[in-house]
Amino acid sequence: MQDASNLSLEEAAEEHRELSETLKALSAAYYQEDAPRVDDAEYDVLFRKLQEIEVAFPELVSDESPTQRVGAAPAKGFGKVRHSVPMLSLDNAFNSEDLREFEGRVRRFLGLPHTEDVAFFAEPKIDGLSASLRYENARFVQGATRGDGQEGEDITENLKTLQDLPLRLKGDKNLHPDVFEVRGEVYMSISDFQILNENQAKAGQKIFANPRNAAAGSLRQLDKKITASRKLRLFAYAWGDASEVPGLTQSEVLEQFSQWGFSVNPLSKVCHNMEEAIDAYRKIEELRATLDYDIDGVVFKVNRLDWQSRLGFVSRSPRWAIAHKFPAEKATTLVKDIEIQVGRTGALTPVARLAPVSVGGVVVSNATLHNEEEIERKDIRIGDTVVIQRAGDVIPQVVEVQVDKRDESTSEPFQYPTVCPVCGSHAVREVNALSGKVDVVRRCTGGLICDAQAMERLKHFVSRNAFDIDGLGAKQIELFFTLGWVKSPVDIFALEEADKTRLQKIKNLEGFGEKAVKNLFEAINQRREIELDRFIFALGIRHVGQGNARLLAKNYLTLENLLNAFSAEQADPGKVYVDLLNIDGIGAAVADAVKEFFTEEKNREILKALQNQLVVIDFEAPSNDSPVAGKTVVFTGSLELMTRAEAKVKAEGLGAKVSGSVSAKTDYVVAGAKAGSKLKKAEDLGVAVVTEQEWLDLIGG
Structure with missing residues (x-):
C-alpha cells in the first residue's frame, strides 16, 4: 500500500472502500463468529492505514467507517430518549x-x-x-x-x-x-x-x-x-x-x-x-x-x-x-450487627450488617431481615453464623441460622425497638379494622416530624422511575436535606434561584464545582415536564407503585381531574371513593391510601406549589376515533369468537370500560351463547345488546 499522501482521490477512495470492507469482515469474524482471522497487531496495521487515508482525504470519512466507532470528544452528559414502544420487564x-x-x-x-x-x-x-x-x-x-x-x-x-x-x-x-x-x-x-x-x-x-x-x-x-x-x-x-x-x-x-x-x-x-x-x-x-x-x-x-x-x-x-x-446462590457469613432503617412510609426495616462475603461474584455486606416476625421466626441474633442467598439483582437475604455455631453464653435475642430510632416517636404495628390482623411491619407514627421519612420520600421523588434527575441522587438529597436546603419536592425546583442568594454556594461543597452545579441545574430544568403517571409514582403514596400510578393516570387523565375529585368542595365523596374502587386493579388498601393522600390539605398545598414549578403532561387517552371510547361494556355468556380475557383487553385498548355488572350506565352488553341474568337485566333496563359479531363489526374487527 502506498503512502496516503501520494494517492489520487480516486485511488484513495478505492483503497478506503477495500480497507473498510476488510476491517468490517474481520470485526464480524471476531465478535459475531468467535473466529478471529488475524491477530490484533495485523488488525491494528490495517486500521491505522485507514486512519491515514481519512486524514489525507477527510471527504472520504462517513458515519459507517470503522474509524468512526471511536474518537469523538467526551460528551457533556446523556440526553433522555422516550421509547416509542416501552421496554418492559418479564x-x-x-x-x-x-x-x-x-x-x-x-x-x-x-x-x-x-x-x-x-x-x-x-x-x-x-x-x-x-x-x-x-x-x-x-x-x-x-x-x-x-x-x-x-x-x-x-x-x-x-x-x-x-x-x-x-x-x-x-x-x-x-x-x-x-x-x-x-x-x-x-x-x-x-x-x-x-x-x-x-x-x-x-x-x-x-x-x-x-x-x-x-x-x-x-x-x-x-x-x-x-x-x-x-x-x-x-x-x-x-x-x-x-x-x-x-x-x-x-x-x-x-x-x-x-x-x-x-x-x-x-x-x-x-x-x-x-x-x-x-x-x-x-x-x-x-x-x-x-x-x-x-x-x-x-x-x-x-x-x-x-x-x-x-x-x-x-x-x-x-x-x-x-x-x-436459575436457583439463588448461597454463602455463609457472620452477622456483625442488626440496624433499623426508617423508610419513606415510616416502616422500620431491620438490616443485617455482615462480614463481607462473595456470593455469585458479588461482595455482599448487608442483607434484609424483612420485619420483626421474620427475625423472631428464624431467631436471628447478632454474632450468629448465617447462610445468605442472592438471586439476580434481588437484595440478599438470610435463609438459615447455623444454631450449632452460636455461643449460647453470650448470645441474646434481638430486641426490636418500639420507638423510631430517628425521631423518637412511637413505632406501632397497625391493626386492620376489617380483618383484625396485626400488620407485620412496625411504623413510626411521627410522619410530620420524622426526618427519615421526609428524606426517604425525597429520595424516592428523584429516583430513576420517578423524576430521574441526573446528578441528584440519594447522596445529594441527604446532603441538601441535612443543610436544610431541600425539605420538600418544591425546594428542588427552587434550588437554582435560592443558590443565587445563599451565602454558601453549592459549588463550594465537596464533590461539586462550577461545572457540576451548572449540569445539576440543567438536569433539574430538563425535568420540569413530566408525564402524569410518573408524577403520581414520584409522590410516594403508600401502595402506589408504577402499575397503580399508571392505572390512576389512565382513569383520571389529568392532575386537575385528580385534585378536583378529592377536593373539599366535592359534592359526593362517597361516589368518588366507589369510582376509585371500580378501577380494575385498584383494591381497598390502594383506594384508602390514595384518598388519604389527596384529601390531606398539607399534601394539596405541596401539589399546588409544584404546579407553579412544573408541567404535568396529561395522560394520553385512547384515540377518540374509537367508537367505544368512554363507553361501558359488559361481556356475558360463552364467547366463541374470542376469549373473555382477549375481549376485555381489546375493549380497554380502545378506551372502553369493561364492567362485571349491568346498570343503567352500561352502554353495551355483548351477549354470547347461554347468556343469563345479565342479559335479562340489560333488556329490562333498555341497554343495547349486541352479539359477538356485531361487537367486532362495531370496533372494526
Missing part, C-alpha cells in the same frame, strides 16, 4: 410448574384446545444491560438504555463503539423496513472482564464486582474512547418500534437479525411444546459454567407473532413471555 417462573402454569394462562387467554401445541422460543437470559437500537432506512441513528422502560438515556455514540453492532444493516437497503428498533443485551465476556480488572488493578483504579457492572459502567462513560477500550458485545433478541416485522415467528425475526449483521445467541432454539422448553432450560443450565458470559436464567416466548399480538401486555410485562431464573 414475569418470573421459579420452577417447572410455574412454566406449565404460564402455558396454561396462554392457552386460556387464546382459547386453545389441549390438542394444539404451543411452540416457545427459548433463549439464555444474558446478565448485561438492555439497549434499544433504532435504524432508519437501514442506518443506525439512535441508541438508548432501557431506563425505567418508558424513558432511557441516549448512548448512541457509545454504542457505535461496539464492533458487533452494524452501523448499516446488511443486505439490500430497499428491502429493509423504513424504521426498525432492534433490542439487545450489551455484555462483557468473562475473559475480557478478567483482563479489564487486571489492568484496573495495575493502574490503581476501581475493580468491578462482576461483568454486568463492568458493562454498565463502560457503556455509560462520557468519553466513548473508554467505552471502546472495554470490548463490549451485544446479543440481539427482540424489537420495538417497527414499520414492518420481517417474519411470522420470533425465530424467523431473529434469523433475519443474523442476516442483518447482529449476533444472536447460538443456544436459542424453538421448543415445540412446554416439555421441550423445560428440557431446554435444564440443558442451558448445565452449560452455564462453560460459557464465557454470564446468564441468570432462560427466557421463553410464544413463537407465533400473531399469538403474541393477541396476548398483548399487562401493566409492566408481556403475557407471551416469561423468564425462568
